[in-house]
Amino acid sequence: MALFVMWAGTARAQDETREQPPARTGFWGRTQAPSDTLGAYTDCLWGPVPARHDSVSTDLVERSRPAWETAVMVPYWIVGIPFRIVYLGLDQTVIGMDKLGLFGAAAEYPGLKGPFETYIMPVISIGDVEGFTLGLDVTRHDFLGPGNMLFLQGSRSTRKADELSGGTLFNLGKTWAVQIGAGTDEKNLTRYYGLGPESIDGDLSYYHRRTTWGGFEVDKDVGNKIGLELRTYFSKVEALEPVYEIHQSLGRVHGDEIPFGYPGQSNGLTMRLAMYRNNADQTGRPRSGGFQSLGVSLFEATDDSRLQYLTYHINLEKFFPLWHTDRTLALRAFVNRISNTGPVEIPFTRLVTFQRPDELRGFHSLRFYGMGSMALSAEYRWPIWVARGRDDMGVDAYLFSDIGQVYDRTAEISMDHLRFTGGAGLRLIDSERGFGARFEVGLSSEQTVVRLKFSQTFQYDKKGMLYGKNPTKVY
Amino acid sequence: MARTRPRSTDIIWLALLGTLGALLVAPAPSYAREPLRDEPVVWYAHDREPIPTPEFEEPGLVPYAVDSFVGRPFSRFWHPGRFFRWVGTGDRAQEAADINSLDEVVNSTWFTNRIGLTPLTPAELVEGPAHGRDLVTGPDRSTQWTIIGAKTAGVTPGFRIKDAKGDVWLLKFDPPSHPGMTIRSGVVTNLLFHAIGFSVPVDRLVQFSREDLVVGAGAMMRLPRVGKVPMTEANLDSILTATGSIFSGEYHALASRYLDGQPLGPFDDQGIREDDPNDTIRHQDRRELRALKVFAAWVNHFDTKMHNSLDMYVGNPGEGHIRHYLIDFASTLGSFGDALVKRFGYEYGFDTFPIMGRTLTFGLFEDTWVALERPEGLDEVGLFDVATFEPDKWKPDLPHSGMADMTARDGYWAAKILSAFTDEDLRLIVNQGHFQNPAAVDFLVETLAARRDKIVRYWFAKVPPxxxxxxxxxxxxxxxxxxxxxxxxxxxxxxxxxxxxxxxxxxxxxxxxxxxxxxxxxxxxxxxxxxxxxxxxxxxxxxxxxxxxxxxxxxxxxxxxxxxxxxxxxxxxxxxxxx
Missing domain, CATH: 2.60.40 (Immunoglobulin-like)
Structure with a gap:
């Protein structure tokens, strides 16, 4: 009976308390209100909340883990040990790099901040013929003036595929620019399958290619999104016996059809004049517009070979917006053609081949050699990630198909010789450079080629001399 | 007979068998309730015991981001306890540890129950942490404000000033591309979060003229690639001109008062602060930090990284304790520096599952948030709407450990607090942003109310209110x-x-x-x-x-x-x- 009365009495007492007008206390602020009134109410939806005192305070403690969870966690902990060790290493590395201020520097330009206001980007790659390659790219922005640039790169590989090159860019006013570049690279295992469109995959052989070059380029923006480029450079190309894979050397595999210029060397001056028109709305994720280029170059031997030839290049690209945001169809067609204007045969090392940016994805670079090449490319792109927006960092996925061939004579262009490839990839778009990298898998009837490249086949970056790109590879 | 060492595959098989065995013998996931006690309900945490002054500690953004994007989600994803608890109860984590027997968060150095338990007066709502502290109008205006430092790097410039009372304030401006947007959002959200119960600094919208400022002796500013240089009146003029935050001939800025005490760096959303004996439960087990997901979703406060929090040591050295603050609400209500980003609030900065989904569907489907647009004619309002907002799908920019552990009860508790805000309360607070266009006030009040309603309906349907x-x-x-x-x-x-x-x-x-x-x-x-x-x-x-x-x-x-x-x-x- 006493219990019943107690309940009723307590209820009345609470009612009386609730009828009192609320006396608000100050909230936050140690200078204003005594801290023990924080959160205290003479009236609230639960009734009175008393001021802080021991009977209504507690030491907070973690909830204990239920027995069933402990049981299932034991295997998780055991299996997770190697993962935790790996992650601990990664975590501590990142923390260490952060304490060195490396990420703060990376925010301004890509790379880690080095001496003399340079930015350094380590380069690591593993390739089937190059082996393990380790290198560094060093960039100095605003070199000897705002907007100028100095770029140096060097790499060494475990299979003698080494490179040392560099270049500078000087802006002369708003419309003129000069690039100067030089370098040397060496690839012990350079692929050769034979000449012409009918070379076969089984005739893979290797030769040792060594190239040295140096020159300059003058760029002029003539307005209306049109640019002119005049490039002059000296180059020396050597084709030698390989050091590795001797059993598969060019001489052994193609003993009965040794191409002209093997072994041997060729050096000379190249002068190239090109015109570009770039009315694409963006470099990284273009939705509309296009990119066109037209070029002709003249090679004149500086040795006693009397070699002389002209190379023509036409490249047409167009971007079409599709159904949703940033879904784009990119189309490309290109033709390269060599015209021998001298009295001697052109060494195979100077012939046209499918190589960056004129690739036939799904085939290895250098799969075909000929006097000319042509190809059509179609690429459907769609965004899968954007950091902030279209103009920022992001990743696009793409499906592509390339159709093309090499030829010695125009009559060789035929359905029988056309090669079809297809594949898919991811494009990393960088807010600073417009394009970061691509990772793609290309399929053809012969092989599957996986590529990680820091250049794109569309809207190929023209600053070849600055970035120390081997000009004998291109055109 | 030769002994063979166990192979790694053997260990994995053993572990899998162990898991299976554990599941067979383990009872179904359940909650262990605290025993009933005929004692007063607990309303306070004992977390103000005197402690030695801890060291200042601020992890870099990149290590924190790596942890938030990689380590912690990976660990949560493979955590078997979370999986089985989710199968058994629908929640992935145990209930929060800082709640009392009535399922309310106890008052602590992290959180003080305010509007959730009792209505606030208009003065309390609009003055927020300044209430009763003679700080409502911002810095003291009896003399010029003396600039003691400047921040020129980044998207928005700012000054550190000292007023006649000796209080130090940070004056922050809008980016030139969006005058009047971030500072007003910052003030409004600061007041909303204070009313909810979080500890926040005094952030007020101030209007002043050039004559109100004077460069103090020894004031320094940092220039890119040059470093620290003495600041001049000419520097001040050029910085002010570049702000663009000029309305009717006056500069508008957000004045944020430096917090009392000694700064100790931000608090992490996971684990505890090892050098604070009062910090006894993991931060991801604090209901107010779990439910931050609901509060942040309301105002689209996607930038809830740990660096937008601050621990302060309050009291004399050796006699004080730590108070935990949320700071910097400028990136809320749809604003974000000089860029307005539609994705914010809808996906993590790097969100694996949506990325996989978009990859595998070949771009045939459009994301919902792409349709998000700014309200027409309201320059002071960013990307903030109701139509594309889904309370259960909202995400911060960086994954947050507390939010990842939110249970239905945590979500309900937060929704209950939001439901206590009346439309009149919202209008009172939004007015503190001093929006120049009255239509902006109407839009924000209506949008906040509609987002509140969506949130509340969602959680009230999950937990009977x-x-x-x-x-x-x-x-x-x-x-x-x-x-x-x-x-x-x-x-x-x-x-x-x-x-x-x-x-x-x-x-x-x-x-x-x-x-x-x-x-x-x-x-x-x-x-x-x-x-x-x-x-x-x-x-x-x-x-x-x-x-x-x-x-x-x-x-x-x-x-x-x-x-x-x-x-x-x-x-x-x-x-x-x-x-």
Whole structure:
């Protein structure tokens, strides 16, 4: 009976308390209100909340883990040990790099901040013929003036595929620019399958290619999104016996059809004049517009070979917006053609081949050699990630198909010789450079080629001399 | 016979078998409830014990981001306990550890119950942490403000100033591309979060002229690629000109008062602060940090990284304790520096599953948030809408460990607080942003109210909103928050209840539950007309000293899950509530 009365009495007492007008206390602020009134109410939806005192305070403690969870966690902990060790290493590395201020520097330009206001980007790659390659790219922005640039790169590989090159860019006013570049690279295992469109995959052989070059380029923006480029450079190309894979050397595999210029060397001056028109709305994720280029170059031997030839290049690209945001169809067609204007045969090392940016994805670079090449490319792109927006960092996925061939004579262009490839990839778009990298898998009837490249086949970056790109590879 | 060492595959198989065995013998996931005690309900945490002054510590953004994007989500994803708990209960984590027996967060150095428990006066709402502290108008204006430092890097410039009272304030401006957007959003959200119960600095919108500022002796500023240089009046002129935050000839800025005490760096959303003995529970187990997901979703405060928090050591060295603040609300209500990003609030900065989804669907489907647009003609408002907002799908920019552990009860608790904001409350607070266009105020009030309503409806549908039980002469009265605050599908809900005597472990006596009794009022009648406990209630003896009242509601779509309130027979206290 006493219990019943107690309940009723307590209820009345609470009612009386609730009828009192609320006396608000100050909230936050140690200078204003005594801290023990924080959160205290003479009236609230639960009734009175008393001021802080021991009977209504507690030491907070973690909830204990239920027995069933402990049981299932034991295997998780055991299996997770190697993962935790790996992650601990990664975590501590990142923390260490952060304490060195490396990420703060990376925010301004890509790379880690080095001496003399340079930015350094380590380069690591593993390739089937190059082996393990380790290198560094060093960039100095605003070199000897705002907007100028100095770029140096060097790499060494475990299979003698080494490179040392560099270049500078000087802006002369708003419309003129000069690039100067030089370098040397060496690839012990350079692929050769034979000449012409009918070379076969089984005739893979290797030769040792060594190239040295140096020159300059003058760029002029003539307005209306049109640019002119005049490039002059000296180059020396050597084709030698390989050091590795001797059993598969060019001489052994193609003993009965040794191409002209093997072994041997060729050096000379190249002068190239090109015109570009770039009315694409963006470099990284273009939705509309296009990119066109037209070029002709003249090679004149500086040795006693009397070699002389002209190379023509036409490249047409167009971007079409599709159904949703940033879904784009990119189309490309290109033709390269060599015209021998001298009295001697052109060494195979100077012939046209499918190589960056004129690739036939799904085939290895250098799969075909000929006097000319042509190809059509179609690429459907769609965004899968954007950091902030279209103009920022992001990743696009793409499906592509390339159709093309090499030829010695125009009559060789035929359905029988056309090669079809297809594949898919991811494009990393960088807010600073417009394009970061691509990772793609290309399929053809012969092989599957996986590529990680820091250049794109569309809207190929023209600053070849600055970035120390081997000009004998291109055109 | 040669001994062979176990291979790694053997270890994996062993582990898998161990897991299977553990599952076979383990009971189904369940919550261990605290035993009932006939004691006053706890409302405070003992977390103000004097501690030595901890060291300042601020992890870099990149290591924190790597942890947030990689390590922590990976660990959570593969955590078997989270998986089995999710299968068994729908929640991935145990209930929060800083709640009392009535399922409320206790007052602590992290959180103070405010609008969730009692209405706030207009003055309390609009003055926020400045209330009663002579700080409502911002820095003291009796003399010029002396600039003691400047920040010129980044998107928005700012100054550190000292006023006549010696208080130090940070003056922050808008990016030139969006004058009037971030500073106003910052002030509004600061006040909303204060009313919710978080500790926040005093952030006020101030208007001033060039003559109100003077460059102090020794003021320095940092220039890109040059470093620190002495600041001049000419520097001040050029910085002010570049701000673009000029309205009717006056500069508008957000003045944020430096917090009292000694800064110790931000608090992490996971783990504890090792050098704070008062920090006894993991931060991801704090309900206010879990429910930050709901509060942040409301105002689209996607930038909840740890660097937007600050621990302050309050008190004399050796005698003080740490108070935990949330700071910098400029990236809310749809604003973000000089760029407005549609993705914010809809996906993490790097969100694996949406990325996989987009990859595998070849771009054939468009993301919902792409349709998000700014309100026409309202330059001071960013990307903030109702149509594309889904309360359960909102995400911060960086994954947040507390938010990842939010349970249904945590979400309900947060929604209950939001439901306490009336439209009038919202208008009072939004007005503190001093928006130049009255239509911007109307838009923000309407949008905040509509987003609040979406959130509240979502969580009230998950957890029946029967709350705030009190003992009166009529019996146990309770509030049906859905009805009281306008979220019920029907205006005439039905309730039913049953009663039982239980022991401290909530086990019923032999009589068990009474039959269900229906009512249309929010009262569980316990007493007859003589104020005596009704005869038909099963009485507890010494072994069953608590009365349990199980209440359910039907809004027209069937009976809800139970809300059980426990009272002690001896003292008449309501001691616990189970959902």
């Amino acid at each position: 029967l709350d705030f039980f009190t003992l009166t002469t009529a019996g146990i009265e309770f509030h049906d928050l859905a009805v009281e605050r306008g979220y019920a599908a029907t205006g005439n809900p039905r309730y039913r209840y049953r009663l039982s005597a239980v022991d401290k472990d909530r086990d019923r006596n032999d009589a068990g539950w009474t039959p269900w009794l229906e009512t249309t009022t929010t009262v569980v009648p316990l007493f007859d007309e003589t104020h005596r406990l009704a005869e038909d209630i099963s009485r507890g003896g010494e072994d069953h000293p608590f009365l349990a009242a199980d209440v359910q509601v039907d809004y027209g779509d069937g009976w809800s899950s139970s809300t059980i309130i426990y009272g002690a027979y001896v003292t008449g206290r309501l001691v616990a509530l189970d959902r």
